Every structure is written in C-alpha cells, then in structure tokens.
Amino acid sequence: MNQNMTQQGVQQFRLPDVGEGLTEAEILTWHVAPGDTVEVNQVICEIETAKAAVELPCPFSGTVAELLVEAGATVDVGTPIIAVDTGGAEATQAAEPKAGAEAPARQEDDKTEEAGEERQPVLVGYGVKSGATRRRARRRPGPGRSAPTAPPPPPAGANGADGQARTLVLAKPPVRKLAKDLGVDLRAVTPTGPGGTVTREDVQRHGRATPSAPPAAVPAEAPEPAAAPTGAGSEGREERIPIKGVRKHTAAAMVTSAFTAPHVTEFLQVDVTRMMKSVRRLRERPEFAGVKVSPLLLVARALLTAVRRHPGINASWDEEAQEIVVKRYVNLGIAAATERGLVVPNIKDAHAKPLPELARALQELTETARAGRTTPADMSGGTITITNVGVFGVDAGTPILNPGEAAILAFGQIRDMPWAHKGKVKVRKVTTLSLSFDHRLVDGELGSKVLRDVGTMLENPEEVALAWG
Amino acid sequence: MPVTTSHEEPELIQLLTPEGEFKEHPDYPLDISAEEMRGLYRDLALVRRLDTEAVALQRQGELGLWASLLGQEAAQVGSGRALRPNDMAFPSYREHGVAWCRGVAPKDLLALFRGVTNGGWNPDDHGFHLYTIVIGTQALHATGYAMGIQRDGALGEDGSAVIVYFGDGATSQGDTNEAFVYAAVNNAPVVFFCQNNQWAISEPLERQSRVPLYRRAEGFGFPGVRVDGNDVLACLAVTRAALHNAREGQGPSLIEAFTYRMGAHTTSDDPTRYRMSAELEEWKAKDPLLRLHTFLTRNGLADEAFFAAVEEEAGRLGERIRTECRALPDPAPLDIFHEVYAEPHHHIDRQRAEFADYLASFEGADAEGGR
Incomplete structure (x- = not known):
C-alpha cells in the first residue's frame, strides 16, 4: 500500500491529481530547498495543471532530503516530486495520492487512440489534454484466466484500411475490449447474442478455435506450464509502450524537422592522430586541471571556429517572416543519450568561451543530462548541434536536424585504420564526420566548406588554431 | 417596456457589523447567552479549520475533490444552529458547516470526497440529508419531505420544519423554481436558504438575476429576506424566525444569505481566471470570524485564554481529520x-x-x- 516509503524515515510525496482527472502537471516553482525544515501543510511548491496553478502543501513534517523534479519540468501524476526526511516519526504514514495515482488507470483505454492535444471538456475548469499518459493494469498470464493479453490485430485489418468493406458488428464495449485483448477480429466471430450481438462467449470461443492470437500461448518465460482452457494466456510477442515524455517529444521534433527541412548529409574521413596527441597534452595543462578533456571538446572547438568563418551555417529559417536568421552567437547543442531518452541541451554562448571554460561547460552539461536534471531552458534556443555517435561504436550517420537549426555534426568513432600518411600506408587514428544541413538555407558549397574546416582543424589542431586564431 | 428592477436599496438584516458592533433589529430580537456566543465562535473556527485541512488533503492527493466553504462559515453555522434536532436539512455539497452543527463526523464528509463512499452518513441519524451534487434538485426533495411532515400532522411548536441549502446558481435552475411553486401552493413547512456567494462557478450574480434574489419569493407567494451571510448572529436570528413560522404552519420562506466564496468553486477551479482580486480584498474586511472575535473581546465575553483554547482545539481537529482521512478504508x-x-x-x-x-x-x- 505504502509505495512512498523509500528508506527509513524518508518519505516521498507523489504528484497528486489536484483537479479530477488530470494526468500531468508542471512544477512552476519550489518554495523549499534540500535541508529546509518543513511543517505539515507548509506550501512547498506551485504547480500548473491544465486547469489551474495551485500551491501544494507538504503532507509531512521533517527536513527536505531532495527535490526530485526540477522547476519547469512537466511530470505525470504519481511521480515522486520531493523526498522528506521525517526522522522515522511518521514512517507508517503514506502520502500516496489516492485519487490521483489511480485516476489515469480509470480512463477508457480507447482514448489512447485519440490523437492530438485537444482539450477534453470537463464539468469544471478548462479541460484536460488528451494524448497524455494513461496506465492500465496488466492482465495476468496463465491458466484459469479468461482474458490474457495478446497482440492486437494488425491495424489494417482492424480498422478496415486495407480496403475491405467495413461491416457493422454489434458488441458491447467490454466485449470489444476482450476481442482486442485476444486479438480477435470481431467481424469474423459468429454472433449468438440477442439481436445478433457478439457475446463474450462468442469471442472466447472464436479465440480458442482460431488462434489468430499467437499460437505460442504460453511463452517460455511464463511460469504456468499449460494453456488455459478458456483462452490463450500470454504476455504476447509484442510489448506496447506508451509514447510519452522524452520519447514523445523526440518523435515530434524529429518528424517536424525531417518533413520541414530538406536534409543533405556530407561525410568526411579525417586522420585525428595529432588531435589525440593534443587531447593528451591539454589534459596535462594547469588550465584543465579537474576538467574532462575529450576529443568531443576539440570537435566542439573546431565547429565553433568553422561557424566563425562561415556564419551562414549558424542560422535558422523563419518561414513566417520569410527571412533567414543568422545568429551572431552560438548555443552549441550536444545530443546526449540518457536513461530518459535523447536530450539535446546546449551550451549558451559557446562561441565566447575560452577552451577551458568550454570544457567545463561541456562536462557540466553532460553530467546534468546523465542525472536527468536537464531543464527545458537548457534545451531551448540551440543554434547548431553535435551528436557524438562514436560513443556507440559506429562511424557515421545521417543525423536529423534539431528543429530550428541549420546544421548538425555527427562525430563517429575514432579507430585505427590503414591510412596514407607521408607517402606510406600507416596505422592512424581515423574518424568520420557527417554533417547534415538544411538545404533551404545552406548550399552544398557552404556545407562542404564548414565540414572541410572542421576536418582540417581536427587533422592539425594546433597549427590551424594558430593560423585561424 | 423598461424592466423595473429596483424599488429601493435591498434591506440587509444585520445584527453584527463588520467592525464587530451589535445593533438590535426590531423584527429579529436575539435571545442568546454569552456561552452560546462563544459556542458560535468555536463552531466558526473549527469549521474553518476542517475546511482548510480538507483543501490541503486534496492538494496532497488524499481527496479527489473538495468544495471549500471559506467565507461562508457564518451563514452555515448561524442557520445550522437555528435548527432543532427534529428538523430536517437538505444540503447541496458545500454545507460542511451545517453538517458540523448536525453532528456529522468530519471523516464522513471526507469519505465522500475521497471517493470511498457514495453517501457517508445516515440522514435519519443527523436530520441531515446526503450531499446533492446536482444543482438544485434537493429543493424538490426538501419540499416533498416538508409536504410529508404536513401530511403526518407533525407541525406545531414541537413539530418539524425543513431547511434546504442551495447557492445563487441554483436559483436559475428549473428544479428550484418548481420547488418554490410547490412549496408555495402547498404551504409546505420549508425554509429555502440560499447562500448567495456571488459566483456560480465563474458566472457572476448579475448574469443570473435582474432582481435581488430574495425578492423572487414575492412572485411565488411567500416572504423573502436578505441577511448578512457573514453575520452569524443575524443568520441565527433570521433562520430561527423562518423555521418557527414554518413549524407554525405559515408556509415557506426564502432567506438569501448575502456572502462571498473566498476560495475556489472547488479544488478543480481557478478563480483568478475570472475574479478581480480587489473584490476578494473587499470581502476579507467582512470576515465572519473577525467580527465575532472583536465583539466578544470588546464586550468582555471571551478572553485570550478562550481564543487560545479554540485555536488549540482547531489544531487538534486538523490533525485528527488528517489521520482519520488517511485511515479511511477503500471499498x-x-x-x-x-x-x-x-x-x-x-x-x-x-x-x-x-x-x-x-x-x-x-x-x-x-x-x-x-x-
């Protein structure tokens, strides 16, 4: 029952549903910080929902152990937002939001199929956004259970999009739900109910007769050995993962970008043996004491230098104003893979940072992202981006632009390769750079020059730095 | 033809001014002891605490919803304390103060808003019907109940009367108006107690009525009166008189308790989207507790120790409600x-x-x- 307890004396307060059926809220401001003493009902933060901005009173008294959600973040109802050390005094008391945490589960799962962000009318207030996360209980696999999960029928068959005439099937909503769960196409079921309706039994009988649901009724990992007499029991061969949070955001951003900006990608292989030596030498310099110096740092510096020489690459397309906006500053985005998914925070005014400062900013950005504390502000206003796909052990890719930016540079893995060096074949450190750009505002010439500049600088960082300043 | 709306300034029955001065009213003499007055203050303070705690519990996810009575304590406690044990009250959903006066346990009120019961208490045990969420339907229930009393011959000094609570928004509902018609023509022993808190969710009163609400009674054929809903003494005196008349067979009456909803309509509502803060400030000065506090202090009817004891009792009540609420079993x-x-x-x-x-x-x- 009490899921809020984490350890002795420390209790978590989960975001409640403060407005009858809300699924998420944005933390506007925190009024307390770790180490602060809080009383029961003391206002700890302000949140904004689809309906209202409201203050949340603390359900415990104690000392704030941790703020689990950054101000500015939007989180689902039920997410722990603050940990309070109550000194064990209230260890048996829960603050599990009763109405809140369960509200999404009560939603009709049919609604998950509704697209978009339309607000649904509610009795009081301003409506909740659809398309938000909804959870539901998982059906139990194994024998004796009449309604195990199975993959839903192929969408084409289910919605008639395959051109098949849509026949009207009469069935009550729970029966439709059952059919969906069993992967049974209702049109194929022989109805025996009153008025030609399909009954629960009809669906179950059909489900047994025609294993349109996976015939491997019980997967290897299921504990129960035998199939149930009433239906096939299985966790299914597919897993349905709700699209939400970072994944949802990433998808929207990628689709917008891919279908708005005509992408061109160019590739360049570069001998970075010298650059690797530079990296090693830099690590020993006092300016970089306590700071991580990585190849990525020099790639960032090289891109910033290239931007200075070719400002047109650091620009955006303003469709509305019919203008190209060339930025005189660089907010350098760094794509980071985190547990929550892909985030692209950026280093503000990276162009104005000396190398040690850039190194520190890069380190800080990476650590913040890994800890899942990247705020929306950290991610907004980027002008150009680097994605370090090399960390995954691949050479190149055709990266998709961060929306609103004109270029993105992918930095591949650095590996030993046979390479023509000073007239001989030598084993050298080689990497591949891939630059994608928005062909609306960047021509092949400009894109090539930028990529060539980055490559030249990485091949010979110290001399080029001297030559280009 | 122009609509004639105002004959004169609406009369407001008031015994205690916002500044805490007592003024006698010729039609509503108040027979009350100092102890009873302190009791009213205690009621007001505890009911306010109950409400504050419930709002906090909702914000902490312990309740699905709560309709705050903040600002309406005097209208509810004054009228609630005017009731006798054998009277019957029909509430809407905000009458926590009346429920308090009728002995309904706070946890039973919370159980409804926590969604663990469809009712919460036995109406017969308390002379207090279940909360009605649908706007105005309880006016019909109350009228029917009053007609039942009439048919039982249970009127007279030792008999029963009925009071029904609703808001200004409910006066626009068909049910309420039908109840007025039925109560009037049947001379039913029912008091219509309208807490006009100025806002029907986001709809202001001026968009609901061209005349002061209490004057509507005249058209239906029974008396109506406007009382200062933030004056617990006036609410007590006026409601006592109306219930007395009902018991004595003089039929229905309408009391418009002129008050203000200081909080949101419910915890799902955000009043800052439709209300001016200046209006709120204006009503803060008319606070129902403050004026009784001033009156009791100034006239030596209560000392600091009394107020401190009430404050402490309120604190204990808050804690008790919190504990009881969390312990409510899920059905x-x-x-x-x-x-x-x-x-x-x-x-x-x-x-x-x-x-x-x-x-x-x-x-x-x-x-x-x-x-």
Missing part, C-alpha cells in the same frame, strides 16, 4: 453492487458475478476481487 470494487437495490436482484447478482470474474483476470487480483 472493494464489488461493494457497489450491494447498494443498487435494498433487496437482492437477479440482474445485479449476474452483473456482480461477471464483474468478479473480470476483476479476477487481472494480475495481482485477490480472491475477493479487491486490488
């Missing part, structure tokens, strides 16, 4: 089938069995179909 999903009909019914039995099977098909389900 089993199948319980709902018990409360459809008084007698067993085969349709319900079948549905219950089907639902039990369905619940049992979920992971982690226990044998009783619980969670």
